[in-house]
Amino acid sequence: MGRKRIGVFICHCGINIAGVVKVAELVERAKKIPGVISALDYVYCCSDPGQKLIKETIREKKLDGVVVACCSPNLHEATFRKAAAEAGLNPYLCEIANIREQCAWVTADRDAATDKAEGIVRTIVAKVREDVPLSRLQVGLIKRALVVGAGIAGIQAALDIANAGYQVILVEKEPSIGGHMAQLSETFPTLDCSQCILTPKTVEAGNHPRIKLLTYSEVISVSGFVGNFKVKIKQRPRYVDMDSCTGCGICLEKCPVRVESTFDRNLTKRRAIYRLFPQAVPNKVVIDAEHCRQLQGKKCGVCARVCPAQAILYDDTERIIEEEVGAIVLATGYELFDISRIGAYGVSAVPDVIDGLAFERILSASGPFAGEVRRPSDGRVPKRVVFVQCAGSRDINQGVPYCSKICCMYTAKHALLYKHRVHDGEAIVCYIDVRTPGKGFEEFYRRATDEGVKYLRGKVSKIFRRGDQVVVWAADTLAGKKIEIEADMVVLATAVIPNPNGVELARRLKIAVDANGFQSEAHPKLRPVETLTAGFFLAGCGQGPKDIPETVAQASGAAAKVLAMFGATELYHEPVIAEVDDEVCVGCGNCERTCAYEAVKVDTRRGKAVVQAMMCEGCGACSVACPAGAINLKNFAKKALIEMVDV
Amino acid sequence: MNKYPYYPGCTLYSKAKNLDRCARRAAVRAGFELVEMPSWNCCGAIYNTNTDDFAAQVGPVRNLAKASQLGERLVTLCAACYNVLKRANERLHATGFEQDRQRILDFVDEPFVRDVEVVHYLEVLKGLGWERLKAQVVKPLHGLRVAAYYGCLMVRPRDILKFDDPENPTVMDELIAVLGGTPVRFDFKTECCGGYLTVNRREVADACSLRVVDNARTWEAELIVTTCPLCQYNLEMAQRRKIAGNQEMPVLYFTQLLGVALGLTEAELGFEDNKLDPREFLKARGLL
Numbered sequence: 035m036g037r038k039r040i041g042v043f044i045c046h047c048g049i050n051i052a053g054v055v056k057v058a059e060l061v062e063r064a065k066k067i068p069g070v071i072s073a074l075d076y077v078y079c080c081s082d083p084g085q086k087l088i089k090e091t092i093r094e095k096k097l098d099g100v101v102v103a104c105c106s107p108n109l110h111e112a113t114f115r116k117a118a119a120e121a122g123l124n125p126y127l128c129e130i131a132n133i134r135e136q137c138a139w140v141t142a143d144r145d146a147a148t149d150k151a152e153g154i155v156r157t158i159v160a161k162v163r164e165d166v167p168l169s170r171l172q173v174g175l176i177k178r179a180l181v182v183g184a185g186i187a188g189i190q191a192a193l194d195i196a197n198a199g200y201q202v203i204l205v206e207k208e209p210s211i212g213g214h215m216a217q218l219s220e221t222f223p224t225l226d227c228s229q230c231i232l233t234p235k236t237v238e239a240g241n242h243p244r245i246k247l248l249t250y251s252e253v254i255s256v257s258g259f260v261g262n263f264k265v266k267i268k269q270r271p272r273y274v275d276m277d278s279c280t281g282c283g284i285c286l287e288k289c290p291v292r293v294e295s296t297f298d299r300n301l302t303k304r305r306a307i308y309r310l311f312p313q314a315v316p317n318k319v320v321i322d323a324e325h326c327r328q329l330q331g332k333k334c335g336v337c338a339r340v341c342p343a344q345a346i347l348y349d350d351t352e353r354i355i356e357e358e359v360g361a362i363v364l365a366t367g368y369e370l371f372d373i374s375r376i377g378a379y380g381v382s383a384v385p386d387v388i389d390g391l392a393f394e395r396i397l398s399a400s401g402p403f404a405g406e407v408r409r410p411s412d413g414r415v416p417k418r419v420v421f422v423q424c425a426g427s428r429d430i431n432q433g434v435p436y437c438s439k440i441c442c443m444y445t446a447k448h449a450l451l452y453k454h455r456v457h458d459g460e461a462i463v464c465y466i467d468v469r470t471p472g473k474g475f476e477e478f479y480r481r482a483t484d485e486g487v488k489y490l491r492g493k494v495s496k497i498f499r500r501g502d503q504v505v506v507w508a509a510d511t512l513a514g515k516k517i518e519i520e521a522d523m524v525v526l527a528t529a530v531i532p533n534p535n536g537v538e539l540a541r542r543l544k545i546a547v548d549a550n551g552f553q554s555e556a557h558p559k560l561r562p563v564e565t566l567t568a569g570f571f572l573a574g575c576g577q578g579p580k581d582i583p584e585t586v587a588q589a590s591g592a593a594a595k596v597l598a599m600f601g602a603t604e605l606y607h608e609p610v611i612a613e614v615d616d617e618v619c620v621g622c623g624n625c626e627r628t629c630a631y632e633a634v635k636v637d638t639r640r641g642k643a644v645v646q647a648m649m650c651e652g653c654g655a656c657s658v659a660c661p662a663g664a665i666n667l668k669n670f671a672k673k674a675l676i677e678m679v680d681v
Numbered sequence: 682m683n684k685y686p687y688y689p690g691c692t693l694y695s696k697a698k699n700l701d702r703c704a705r706r707a708a709v710r711a712g713f714e715l716v717e718m719p720s721w722n723c724c725g726a727i728y729n730t731n732t733d734d735f736a737a738q739v740g741p742v743r744n745l746a747k748a749s750q751l752g753e754r755l756v757t758l759c760a761a762c763y764n765v766l767k768r769a770n771e772r773l774h775a776t777g778f779e780q781d782r783q784r785i786l787d788f789v790d791e792p793f794v795r796d797v798e799v800v801h802y803l804e805v806l807k808g809l810g811w812e813r814l815k816a817q818v819v820k821p822l823h824g825l826r827v828a829a830y831y832g833c834l835m836v837r838p839r840d841i842l843k844f845d846d847p848e849n850p851t852v853m854d855e856l857i858a859v860l861g862g863t864p865v866r867f868d869f870k871t872e873c874c875g876g877y878l879t880v881n882r883r884e885v886a887d888a889c890s891l892r893v894v895d896n897a898r899t900w901e902a903e904l905i906v907t908t909c910p911l912c913q914y915n916l917e918m919a920q921r922r923k924i925a926g927n928q929e930m931p932v933l934y935f936t937q938l939l940g941v942a943l944g945l946t947e948a949e950l951g952f953e954d955n956k957l958d959p960r961e962f963l964k965a966r967g968l969l
Contacts, residue, residue: 377848382866382900432848498868499899 038099038127040162041072041091042155045079045104047134052077054138056148060103063152067159071095080110085117092121099162103131103155124167126609126669131158156681164674168609173648175261175605176360179596180205182253182539185213186232186582187574187589188365189239194593195363196244200600203357204239205267206249207535210314212236213367217297219397219405221582222447223478229400233313240315248355250320252535256543257632259649260569261360261605271350273321273329274307278345281309281317285337285346293325299392301402301410307337311400321346360605361569361596364545364553365589366536368575371426371433371529379425379497379526385411386504387497387524389425390444397451407455409523412502416459416522419452420506421445422494423465426529434529434550439579441527442469446479448525449487461487462519464494464508472581490517497524530579544630545570552578563592571595610668611650612657614643618664625656625665634665685805686751687715688744690724690762697759697910699951703936704758704802710817710943712809715756718748724762725769735781739788741769745799746791753795758802758936760834760909764842767799771841801835801844802936803852803908811859819944820968821861827938828865828902829853830893832874832912847871853906853935860942867900869893874915890919894930903966904959906935917956931959941968 042064046052057075064073072095076084079102091097100123102114107130115125133151141147177200181192184206192204204211216236218228239245251269258264289305297310306325309317327334328348338346370389373380379387386409388396395401396408409416423445426433442465449461468489470476483489492509499505506519537551545565546554553576556564563571573589574580580588599605612625612634621641625634633649634656636642643656643665657665657672666672693701708715721744728737744766748755757763773782774796806814831850839847848871854864872893875886894916897905907913916932933955940950947969952960963969 374849377846377871381849381870382868384868496868496872498896500896501899 038069038163039071039095039097040069040099040101040159041088041095041097042067042070042074042101042103042131042159043079043084043088043091044073044075044133044155045084045102046075046077047105047138048077051104051134051138051151054141054144054147055133055151056144059148060151060155063148064103064155064159067156069099069163070159072097079104080113085113088114088117089121092118092123097123098127099159099165100128101131101155101158101162102128103133103151103158105134106130106132124169126168127162127165129158129162129165131155153681157678160677160681161669161674164671164677165669168668170606171609171611171647173259173261173605173607175600175602176263176358177201177600178203178357178359179361179363179600180253180263180265180357180359181363181365183207183213183365183367183533183536183574183576184211184239184247184249185365185367185574186215186235187367187576187585188213188363189235190586190589191363191365191571191573191593191596192239192245193235193242194590195596195600196242198593198597198600199244200597201244201246202242203246203248203265203267203359205251205253206247207252208310209250209272209318209320210236210310210316211239211247211249212310212315214391215582216311217299217391217398218394219399219401220447220451222443223472223474225447225451229311229313229398233315236313236315247316249316251355253539254354256362258358259646260607261599262648263359263362263569265357265359265362267355267357269353269355271323271347271352272318273323273326273347273350274319275343275345275347276316276318278343279318279341280343280345281314281319282342283309283319284340284342285319288336288340290334290336291325291327293322298395298402299389301388301392301395361571361599363571363573363589363592363596364536364540364565364576365573365592366539366553366576367533368530368579369533371531373425373526373528376426376432376526376528378495379422382499384497384499384504384524385409386416386522387526389526389528390441390448393448393525397448397455405455407452407459414522415456417456418460418462418519418521419449419523419525420494420504420519420521421449421461421463421525421527422497422506423463423468423527424493425526427527428466429529434531436550436579437469438527438530439469440530440581442467443472443475443478443581445525445527446482446487450482450485453485453487462521463487463489464506465489465491466493472583492517530575532576536576540576543567543570552576563588563595569599607648608652610652610670611647612645612652612654612665612667614645615664615666616642618662619643619660620662620664622661624659624661628655628659630655682709683713684716685713685754685756686718686748687756687758688718688721688724688748688762688766690721690726690757690759692759692761692910696914696954697934699954700758700910700913700934700936702949702951703934703940703945706945706949707936707939707943708802708805710945711806711814712817713805716751718744718751718755721747724759724765726761726765735785738769738772738785741766742773742785743789743791745770745773745797746789746793749794749797750791752797754798754800756800756802756805758908760832761911763799763801764834768838768841770797770799801908803856804844806856806939807852811855814856815859818860818942820942822857822938822942822968823861823966825862825966825968826865826901826903827857827862828867828897828900828905829857829870829935830874830897830905830907830912830916831871832907832909833871833876835908836871853908856935856939857906860939862938865897865900865902867897867902869896874909874912875919876911876915879915879918886915887919887922890915891923894920894932898930902930904938904962905930905932906938907932908935914956921956929957931955931957931962933959 118128291306875889
């Protein structure tokens with residue numbers, strides 16, 4: 035191959051680059067680099083005229099290599115490669131020399147910056163000399179989606195994808211769908227009934243011809259790559275035949291075992307055979323094997339005797355279901371921080387100190403007191419209730435460092451609903467700040483204060499029992515006083531934490547999570563619903579605390595990303611991937627152990643490493659790890675790297 | 682039998698003889714021996730009221746230097762001695778304290794032979810294994826409802842003492858369960874007893890102590906155990922001053938309760954030194 039004809043284009047980026055790097059001098063120096071037959075500068079190369087200049091120069095000078103010295107390749111590599119391709123050049127022969135971020139932006143010394151810029155340009159010119167034409171790899175695309183978690187986020191994402199015409203597998207670990215939203219009473223700031231707005235969606239998801247609903251199920255493994263995932267799902271035994279059970283509920287009355295209901299936050303008892311709530315989708319019962327007398331080997335069998343549909347299956351077993359999908363949405367949701375972990379509030383587990391979800395159940399018409407506000411300990415109507423915000427949130431010592439975002443609003447709602455139900459009751463909110471950045475939120479908070487909810491600014495230092503009262507010690511920082519409030523009940527706005535099952539699943543699937551366990555989006559501003567692993571998308575509180583409207587918006591965003599992928603006729607993979615030289619490879623397996631994407635494996639029969647092209651993200655780790663030097667990253671071959679360093 | 686260098690401290694030779702005696706005898710029953718270190722001096726607790734911080738460090742550091750000649754660990758019992766000695770020890774090793782460290786060591790004749798770790802009697806007991814201790818119980822507490830009161834000195838400052846959860850310590854609760862009692866969860870495990878305010882603001886200290894007792898009673902405790910001679914004094918005296926008749930809640934050192942369960946004699950248990958005599962109560966419960 036003869037020497038390449040390389041063109042260099044130096045971008046001013048307004049004054050971002052030209053304000054520091056001496057562009058005219060750099061042009062002159064670039065012209066002297068071996069192989070460079072043209073060097074030009076332009077004020078904004080990324081603009082249409084800038085791209086036109088590049089295209090015209092490629093044609094006129096018959097360039098077969100292009101270096102654009104500008105900003106980070108993260109920003110405009112795609113732009114310039116597309117321009118090069120339009121001018122007939124293989125796009126992988128166009129490279130970016132970043133002279134902005136780590137050059138022009140980090141110094142005011144114009145001479146030093148110009149020298150460094152020249153070095154960077156020389157390096158990339160050396161790379162282009164070694165680059166070979168590549169083409170994108172075409173990937174098969176299975177146009178079915180998996181949605182993990184069927185709270186409002188998962189349901190919304192599943193419905194959007196299914197309504198666009200694609201199949202969805204919706205997996206939920208609980209026996210029915212709806213998630214935490216099904217537990218809520220009324221929703222801020224409009225006070226519409228949570229179940230009333232949720233159930234049309236659960237019903238639609240439950241009946242949708244393109245949604246395959248797998249309840250009481252968990253994803254155990256995912257293999258493959260974007261467009262071609264193989265998923266294993268474990269469905270726990272329900273001990274009830276889903277096809278025969280009519281949801282009549284006779285068994286629910288006859289079962290002799292009573293167990294604390296987690297759906298009701300342990301405020302009521304359910305039976306060992308149960309459904310979470312009357313409007314459950316699917317409306318099929320389930321037997322809790324841990325507490326069922328029959329399944330624990332004792333004499334019982336009552337449910338089987340009373341079931342008119344003969345739906346009870348004591349010998350039911352676990353099932354493993356395998357599915358193939360092209361995209362995965364994680365909607366694994368949240369839990370609340372355990373009160374007992376906040377020493378000053380929860381050491382002794384005072385029964386009338388409850389968390390926000392428990393108060394939602396108390397307010398709910400289907401809750402323990404049919405919507406009347408009563409205390410858990412003795413069923414008395416509480417005449418003074420203290421609401422404590424930031425219980426565990428914004429607390430680096432005992433809780434979590436972040437703001438849980440939804441508590442200010444739901445506390446205002448709790449206090450307001452309490453006042454609506456107990457007219458002569460006193461509602462006191464202890465807060466550090468009241469944060470209401472949402473549509474109609476500040477007005478809602480104002481409504482709460484207007485309707486008589488008292489707001490006290492100050493952290494609560496201790497909560498304890500005195501007789502049958504709950505005493506709250508707090509500071510009133512506006513009055514500068516220590517205060518003691520004797521209350522009938524205390525509601526703690528405990529911190530929102532990621533559902534531990536979701537954290538565990540993300541770790542297993544190698545989806546990045548942050549220090550608090552929330553799943554990490556690919557870019558905090560510009561790619562909020564994608565992950566760094568192609569084909570995985572995020573929705574709802576598994577990614578961070580958020581309220582219902584924001585959750586629904588994000589879920590629809592994730593669905594739109596899935597649909598954009600499914601809408602493409604073909605899926606392509608970048609060709610910059612690792613390749614193994616079979617003649618050099620000894621099959622030691624260092625690459626396999628190094629690869630974070632499980633993309634390279636030793637074929638034990640042949641004793642050679644094999645790269646699974648579609649899974650390779652082109653990071654180059656295996657190429658460094660290989661002691662024999664048998665692995666090269668395409669267009670980052672060892673010879674090219676040495677040329678690049680040796681300028 | 683394992684032998685541990687032991688630092689009793691002044692109070693255990695005067696007001697809290699019962700704390701000390703039960704601990705030594707109970708240790709033998711539990712399978713270890715406390716060997717009192719020779720010529721110990723004040724742990725340094727009383728100097729904390731002084732303005733010169735260095736004088737307060739010399740006492741504990743001298744004790745630690747001497748203890749280093751006896752072994753790797755020094756067992757303490759009094760909550761105040763534990764707190765002061767452990768903090769002085771930590772500070773001696775803290776980075777950024779090198780200059781001050783030399784200034785303190787200049788006042789101490791004895792050399793350090795090795796690093797020494799300050800531990801509490803409860804940590805030794807737990808380290809032996811609760812199951813082993815359980816096997817030595819001859820008089821199980823039959824579900825006696827006991828509130829374990831830790832006060833402040835055992836658990837704070839958290840980052841230095843690293844003894845237990847500072848808001849919800851449980852080691853004494855575990856001990857109570859091992860002895861056959863029912864540990865009572867209550868809200869004032871680590872709240873203030875009033876401390877030295879009993880000297881000059883007695884009404885304030887009494888209010889603090891009575892709050893602890895009242896909360897334990899709310900949670901239906903029958904008895905309180907402590908680790909600290911000052912807590913013990915305040916909780917007993919506040920009740921004696923404020924409560925008439927037989928409504929008092931007995932307050933025992935945890936070592937006395939341990940002694941009861943391990944079958945120590947009445948003479949060894951030293952209840953005559955308690956300000957609220959618990960003997961009638963314990964007899965009624967069949968524990969004496």
